[in-house]
Amino acid sequence: MTAPRVPATARRRPATRRSGLASARLLRLELRHNAMLWMLPVAVALFWFTTYRKTMAMPPLWNLRAANMQSGALADFITPVVGAAAWMGSREARRHTTDLVTITARPRWARLLTTWAATTGWAIAGCLGCLAVLYTVTARQAGWGGPLWWPAAVVAASLAALSAIGFAAGTLVPGRLTAPLAAVAAFFMLALSTELIVGSQSYWQISPLVTGPWDAGPNAGVGTFYPYLPDLSIAQAMFLAGLTIAVLAALALPRGSGGRRLRAAAAAACAGGLVAAGTAVALAGTGKLDAHGMIAIPALHDAANDRPIRFSPVCSQTAIPVCLNPAYASYLPAVAAALKPVLHEIAGLPGAPVRISQAAVTYQQGAGNSVGASLAGPPVSGRPPVYHLLLPDQLPGPVTTVSELAAAARLTAGPAILASVMGDGPGASQAQHAVTAALVMAAGLPPHGIPPAADGQPGTPPEVTPGSPAYAAAQRFAALPASARHAWLVRHLTALRAGRVTLAQLP
Amino acid sequence: MNVEISGLTRRFGRTTAVAGVDLQAGPGVLGLLGPNGAGKTSLLRVMATVVPPTSGRLRLLGRDPGQYGPRREIRRRLGYLPQNLGYYPGFTVAEFVEYFALLKEMPAARVPAAVAAAVERVELGGKAKARLRTLSGGMLRRAGIAQAIVNEPELLLLDEPTAGLDPEQRVAFRGLLRHLGQRATVVVSTHLVEDVGAACARVALMDRGEIVFHGTPADLTARGQGHGIGDAPLERGYSAVISAARS
Numbered sequence: 001m002t003a004p005r006v007p008a009t010a011r012r013r014p015a016t017r018r019s020g021l022a023s024a025r026l027l028r029l030e031l032r033h034n035a036m037l038w039m040l041p042v043a044v045a046l047f048w049f050t051t052y053r054k055t056m057a058m059p060p061l062w063n064l065r066a067a068n069m070q071s072g073a074l075a076d077f078i079t080p081v082v083g084a085a086a087w088m089g090s091r092e093a094r095r096h097t098t099d100l101v102t103i104t105a106r107p108r109w110a111r112l113l114t115t116w117a118a119t120t121g122w123a124i125a126g127c128l129g130c131l132a133v134l135y136t137v138t139a140r141q142a143g144w145g146g147p148l149w150w151p152a153a154v155v156a157a158s159l160a161a162l163s164a165i166g167f168a169a170g171t172l173v174p175g176r177l178t179a180p181l182a183a184v185a186a187f188f189m190l191a192l193s194t195e196l197i198v199g200s201q202s203y204w205q206i207s208p209l210v211t212g213p214w215d216a217g218p219n220a221g222v223g224t225f226y227p228y229l230p231d232l233s234i235a236q237a238m239f240l241a242g243l244t245i246a247v248l249a250a251l252a253l254p255r256g257s258g259g260r261r262l263r264a265a266a267a268a269a270c271a272g273g274l275v276a277a278g279t280a281v282a283l284a285g286t287g288k289l290d291a292h293g294m295i296a297i298p299a300l301h302d303a304a305n306d307r308p309i310r311f312s313p314v315c316s317q318t319a320i321p322v323c324l325n326p327a328y329a330s331y332l333p334a335v336a337a338a339l340k341p342v343l344h345e346i347a348g349l350p351g352a353p354v355r356i357s358q359a360a361v362t363y364q365q366g367a368g369n370s371v372g373a374s375l376a377g378p379p380v381s382g383r384p385p386v387y388h389l390l391l392p393d394q395l396p397g398p399v400t401t402v403s404e405l406a407a408a409a410r411l412t413a414g415p416a417i418l419a420s421v422m423g424d425g426p427g428a429s430q431a432q433h434a435v436t437a438a439l440v441m442a443a444g445l446p447p448h449g450i451p452p453a454a455d456g457q458p459g460t461p462p463e464v465t466p467g468s469p470a471y472a473a474a475q476r477f478a479a480l481p482a483s484a485r486h487a488w489l490v491r492h493l494t495a496l497r498a499g500r501v502t503l504a505q506l507p
Numbered sequence: 508m509n510v511e512i513s514g515l516t517r518r519f520g521r522t523t524a525v526a527g528v529d530l531q532a533g534p535g536v537l538g539l540l541g542p543n544g545a546g547k548t549s550l551l552r553v554m555a556t557v558v559p560p561t562s563g564r565l566r567l568l569g570r571d572p573g574q575y576g577p578r579r580e581i582r583r584r585l586g587y588l589p590q591n592l593g594y595y596p597g598f599t600v601a602e603f604v605e606y607f608a609l610l611k612e613m614p615a616a617r618v619p620a621a622v623a624a625a626v627e628r629v630e631l632g633g634k635a636k637a638r639l640r641t642l643s644g645g646m647l648r649r650a651g652i653a654q655a656i657v658n659e660p661e662l663l664l665l666d667e668p669t670a671g672l673d674p675e676q677r678v679a680f681r682g683l684l685r686h687l688g689q690r691a692t693v694v695v696s697t698h699l700v701e702d703v704g705a706a707c708a709r710v711a712l713m714d715r716g717e718i719v720f721h722g723t724p725a726d727l728t729a730r731g732q733g734h735g736i737g738d739a740p741l742e743r744g745y746s747a748v749i750s751a752a753r754s
Contacts, residue, residue, distance in 0.1 A: 029609075105610070
């Protein structure tokens with residue numbers, strides 16, 4: 001061992017700038033030797049196998065994919081992040097370096113904060129990297145709209161909060177079992193946090209897993225006709241930020257963590273964080289399902305978000321154009337093809353719609369967590385008449401593929417369009433039922449009342465059942481050449497709609 | 508005086524580890540000798556500001572470590588090697604030393620040079636990029652010494668620094684101690700009386716939490732004249748003082 005040659009170091013306290021440089025160097029060391037770095041491949045693999053593949057199977061709608069990403073990414077990252085943070089938090093005790101680091105000048109809290117920052121930095125970087133890939137692919141596929149950043153912000157804030165909780169657990173209860181126990185506990189706590197949600201006015205909506213009305217799930221009908229409401233996301237981000245600040249500040253409260261001023265500031269920050277988190281929970285409790293399918297929190301709500309988004313619809317080149325919101329442009333060819341036979345039957349008839357136009361869904365909170373979704377007004381309105389179409393994906397339920405959606409639209413919207421033109425509905429005549437059923441058969445759809453295909457379809461007229469006079473008349477009318485059917489309808493549709501045509505008068 | 512201790516007591520539960528110690532030390536190397544359980548490590552931990560004294564007065568580098576501001580200032584000028592060195596196996600030697608240089612709030616711009624110098628001084632220059640998990644016990648001890656001296660401490664506290672070092676390294680380390688002692692106060696706790704004889708200007712002998720002897724190695728040697736236990740004069744002095752303290 002050799003005698004020292006380096007000059008004595010300056011004894012002045014480093015200036016802020018130099019202190020910042022030292023903090024950056026410390027952070028670099030912590031980043032290089034962080035357990036989260038080893039857990040990232042696990043988290044990314046989980047994200048790939050569960051969230052990414054599931055999200056990519058969804059239609060390329062920003063709201064749909066962003067909502068699924070938020071809850072999925074959280075579920076994938078929570079265990080690795082909390083585990084790694086707890087492992088890093090317990091490092092000094094596990095490695096018996098407590099004495100060594102205790103006698104250094106840098107306050108304990110600043111030292112711990114650097115370690116936490118490195119852990120959280122890797123977690124957020126990894127998660128945002130996954131998100132970037134998902135959003136980049138979606139940007140290439142989506143025909144309209146743009147990325148939603150609030151879900152990403154909630155995910156980032158969640159990871160910071162979860163990391164802080166895990167880190168604090170590791171610091172307070174250092175041990176080799178702390179990390180796995182904290183990871184498992186955090187997973188179950190987050191998963192169970194949604195179990196107590198009842199209705200839209202629930203404090204438990206503060207759970208970052210919640211992206212909208214609970215039990216409605218990611219919904220394609222949200223955020224396309226009306227702006228995405230960030231109200232709940234703001235409350236969640238506020239809650240998570242408050243929680244993070246409170247937990248991290250609590251680490252500075254024990255004696256020896258820093259000077260009196262630091263501890264006083266930490267106590268204030270801890271209280272402030274708790275107040276912010278509590279306020280956010282209270283705000284979430286005031287949230288209500290709005291008519292556009294999102295949670296609106298009055299205190300955070302921006303009335304400008306209640307105005308519909310202006311858009312130019314994309315329309316098909318069919319006999320009667322089918323016009324969809326540009327967000328659904330990728331659905332148009334399949335939906336137009338599915339409805340083409342139906343539209344062919346009514347094109348040119350008096351009172352037939354000049355356009356099939358996709359409409360927004362109106363949502364209503366039901367009992368418990370049930371959510372009702374329907375068309376706001378009558379299906380046909382205006383002069384010339386326009387038929388307002390709801391795609392099955394706009395309604396709460398499982399997300400379908402494009403071909404599944406087109407088939408469902410054909411089975412539900414097709415008969416409904418025909419019935420609206422024929423005036424079929426409650427109180428309609430047997431002839432109206434029969435003609436509607438005939439056109440349904442002619443369009444190649446499962447005829448109403450004939451099981452099994454049409455069984456249970458909405459609007460099924462019970463009168464048109466096999467063996468009934470109306471069914472026989474429908475079969476007879478459907479058997480006519482298309483031109484003959486069309487010619488008869490042109491001449492008699494007004495009388496038919498007025499209920500002045502009997503079954504016997506049908507050709 | 509860099510170390511001023513009077514009536515210092517440290518208790519852990521019902522056990523009194525340090526009992527009313529008085530000690531003053533200026534620049535130079537002070538050897539702290541004593542049998543197992545004498546309280547050497549506890550005294551060093553109090554002096555290192557790891558734990559506060561239960562009672563008594565302690566001033567280090569002219570400051571009161573009981574107050575946060577002065578304690579922080581002391582810690583900037585302090586080097587400490589604990590008896591059981593904890594370390595992060597994934598860190599390289601240079602990173603380990605750099606980590607502690609930064610925690611000691613050395614000016615960041617000076618850290619790289621200071622780290623390189625400290626690593627060289629403990630003759631680990633060739634292993635600077637080796638991960639700590641790959642080092643032998645002796646090398647780890649030297650890495651621990653490097654982190655203790657990286658900030659050119661004015662008060663250096665070393666608890667069993669030569670444990671695990673081979674004879675050649677121990678000789679070199681004594682040279683380093685003598686050099687550091689020219690400017691700083693170095694307190695070395697050890698079982699090895701030859702280390703004290705070779706490197707320490709003064710020696711304090713602890714037994715049962717108390718300092719039972721404080722003087723030069725020559726004084727301690729003189730106490731051993733006529734005492735039969737021990738191979739070397741200093742060892743005989745050590746045995747004589749301990750025997751006298753216990754009788």
